[in-house]
Amino acid sequence: MITASIVGATGYTGAVLTDILDGHAHVQIKTLTSKSYVGRRVSEVFPHLRVQGIYREYSLDAVQGSEVVFVCYPHGEAHSVVAELVEAGCRVVDLSADYRLKEPRDYEEWYGFRHPRADLVSEAVFGLPERYRAEIAKARIVANPGCYPTGMLLGLLPVVDEIDESGVIVDSKSGVSGAGRTPTEKTHFCSVDENFKAYSEVGHRHTAEMAQELALAAGRFLAISFTPHLLPVDRGILSTLYFRPKAGLMGTEAWLERYRAYYQAEPFVEVCDHAPSLSEVVHTNYCRLTVREDKAAGVVKVFTVIDNLVKGASGQAVENMNIMFGLPEDAGLRRRV
Numbered sequence: 001m002i003t004a005s006i007v008g009a010t011g012y013t014g015a016v017l018t019d020i021l022d023g024h025a026h027v028q029i030k031t032l033t034s035k036s037y038v039g040r041r042v043s044e045v046f047p048h049l050r051v052q053g054i055y056r057e058y059s060l061d062a063v064q065g066s067e068v069v070f071v072c073y074p075h076g077e078a079h080s081v082v083a084e085l086v087e088a089g090c091r092v093v094d095l096s097a098d099y100r101l102k103e104p105r106d107y108e109e110w111y112g113f114r115h116p117r118a119d120l121v122s123e124a125v126f127g128l129p130e131r132y133r134a135e136i137a138k139a140r141i142v143a144n145p146g147c148y149p150t151g152m153l154l155g156l157l158p159v160v161d162e163i164d165e166s167g168v169i170v171d172s173k174s175g176v177s178g179a180g181r182t183p184t185e186k187t188h189f190c191s192v193d194e195n196f197k198a199y200s201e202v203g204h205r206h207t208a209e210m211a212q213e214l215a216l217a218a219g220r221f222l223a224i225s226f227t228p229h230l231l232p233v234d235r236g237i238l239s240t241l242y243f244r245p246k247a248g249l250m251g252t253e254a255w256l257e258r259y260r261a262y263y264q265a266e267p268f269v270e271v272c273d274h275a276p277s278l279s280e281v282v283h284t285n286y287c288r289l290t291v292r293e294d295k296a297a298g299v300v301k302v303f304t305v306i307d308n309l310v311k312g313a314s315g316q317a318v319e320n321m322n323i324m325f326g327l328p329e330d331a332g333l334r335r336r337v
Contacts (some may be wrong), residue, residue: 005031005063008072012177017314022051024332030066033058076113078185092141093317099124099143111292127320136323147312149207151239154287156306160218164246168221168270175235198229236278241302255291267330276305283336285315
């Protein structure tokens with residue numbers, strides 16, 4: 001039985017993570033921490049969760065003895081807690097962006113803080129199982145990927161060698177839960193309902209993560225133009241990815257065969273003949289995708305869908321934990337959450 005704690009358990013990702021771990025046959029939840037709900041029962045804050053437990057204030061003593069700790073703090077607030085936990089002997093899955101980028105100086109440009117732990121930045125493993133499974137198994141720190149990069153990378157990994165020098169266009173639509181639980185003017189019901197808009201039109205933070213991992217997979221830099229949009233739905237991300245193949249077109253069926261071969265052994269990636277919709281994956285840890293060749297335009301289009309709170313966050317975090325502790329990768333992730 002793995003003893004696990006969640007630091008920052010009352011955001012959307014923390015709540016979904018609590019639900020998954022509570023139903024995991026190999027996990028015992030030790031401590032759930034919160035800044036806003038100390039002393040409150042889980043069922044008071046989230047009535048839909050039938051989970052026993054009371055939220056505590058974070059301290060190292062509160063989570064001491066946990067074999068794994070999930071850190072669900074906002075970007076810029078997680079790195080010091082992660083460092084403290086690792087030095088205390090815990091293995092950590094960090095759901096913030098604080099250890100995803102490999103160059104410490106990039107945090108100042110993209111996230112507005114100077115990273116104090118270059119040593120741990122270089123040690124952390126990017127937690128995309130389909131790419132780094134062997135490294136995740138041995139890691140002390142797993143940097144859980146962002147939701148947009150997860151859908152984008154899964155859509156392009158099988159074809160990175162085929163993308164020409166013009167790079168990639170990433171067009172993504174996300175449910176409102178991707179913005180977090182704290183309401184803002186942009187995410188207020190009256191702003192989102194019966195509406196649809198782009199945001200962070202140039203320079204979204206996840207672009208750095210996408211560019212880093214795509215370049216590592218391809219062995220060369222590939223330009224990325226990324227545009228996120230806000231859908232008037234609770235959860236889910238649909239991404240359409242466009243690229244020109246450097247070796248020329250080869251037909252939709254040939255592209256599909258390449259994707260089927262690449263993902264044939266993957267438990268959470270499903271290659272479809274049809275263009276998948278959000279309803280096929282929400283509340284699950286699956287990514288569904290397909291590919292189409294647009295002969296008239298000379299481009300290839302890839303369509304991916306994930307649940308931003310599950311495969312894009314908490315479910316993938318549990319998938320990483322399973323790998324770290326030698327469990328079946330789908331343990332605790334077979335049900336809807």
